[in-house]
Amino acid sequence: MTLVFATHNSNKLKEIQALMPEHIQLKSLTDIDCHEDIIEDAPTIEGNALIKARYVKEKYGFDCFADDTGLEVEVLNGAPGVYSARYAGEQKNAEDNTQKLLTELKDKTNRSAQFKTVIALILDGKEQLFEGVCKGVITEEKTGNKGFGYDPVFKPEGFTTTFAEMSLSEKNKIGHRGKATQKLLDYLKK
Numbered sequence: 001m002t003l004v005f006a007t008h009n010s011n012k013l014k015e016i017q018a019l020m021p022e023h024i025q026l027k028s029l030t031d032i033d034c035h036e037d038i039i040e041d042a043p044t045i046e047g048n049a050l051i052k053a054r055y056v057k058e059k060y061g062f063d064c065f066a067d068d069t070g071l072e073v074e075v076l077n078g079a080p081g082v083y084s085a086r087y088a089g090e091q092k093n094a095e096d097n098t099q100k101l102l103t104e105l106k107d108k109t110n111r112s113a114q115f116k117t118v119i120a121l122i123l124d125g126k127e128q129l130f131e132g133v134c135k136g137v138i139t140e141e142k143t144g145n146k147g148f149g150y151d152p153v154f155k156p157e158g159f160t161t162t163f164a165e166m167s168l169s170e171k172n173k174i175g176h177r178g179k180a181t182q183k184l185l186d187y188l189k190k
Contacts, residue, residue, distance in 0.1 A: 001025065001188075003123075004032055006052040006066035011148045012177070019172055019181045024188065032060055045070045045082055046129055049120035057122045065121040065184065069176065071150050073138060074112040076104060084150070094149050098142065102153060111138045115154065115176040119184050128187060132179030147171065 002025045005016055013028050020026055029035070038055050040048040045068045052066030070081040080087035080101065088096035105111060112135070119130040135157045142152035144164025151163035156174055163171050172178035 004062040004064035006056045046118045049118045053120040053122045063123045065119050067119045069117040072114050075108050075110045113138050117176040117180040119180045130180045130183035132176040134176040
């Protein structure tokens with residue numbers, strides 16, 4: 001089976017490929033020669049995932065799935081949420097986003113947060129959504145050099161290290177994207 005994962009993000013592709021069974025051939029947007037900037041303007045993470053999946057299906061005809069992820073910080077009323085990738089501006093700079101978050105949480109005692117990923121699958125004309133959540137806290141400073149995005153400041157519940165200090169396989173077992181992907185894989189096995 002061939003599925004398109006609607007992303008250009010090589011880090012996301014690498015994480016998902018590590019979880020896919022061998023009988024599923026995964027292609028990226030680059031692989032299908034899709035270089036358009038798909039406008040993600042939905043007010044929800046679910047909506048943005050659906051926008052991307054529907055775009056690929058309508059324009060290219062491939063069965064596909066797309067994900068959208070947001071970091072939701074309790075004391076910031078769920079921000080950055082749907083704006084996580086462009087929290088510090090349209091340049092989508094991970095370093096700037098992380099620094100803005102740390103600045104906004106300075107002097108805050110409640111640092112509870114969660115990563116939420118939603119995967120939208122379009123397969124044989126049907127749409128399905130799969131959600132994965134990982135609860136944790138935002139650290140006061142960055143630690144670790146693995147992962148990407150907010151990983152250096154997110155410490156999952158029950159762990160003493162940030163996502164950026166974990167191996168890819170460790171992160172996939174407990175992380176939001178890994179949980180959503182496992183639900184996707186369970187569905188694909190039916």
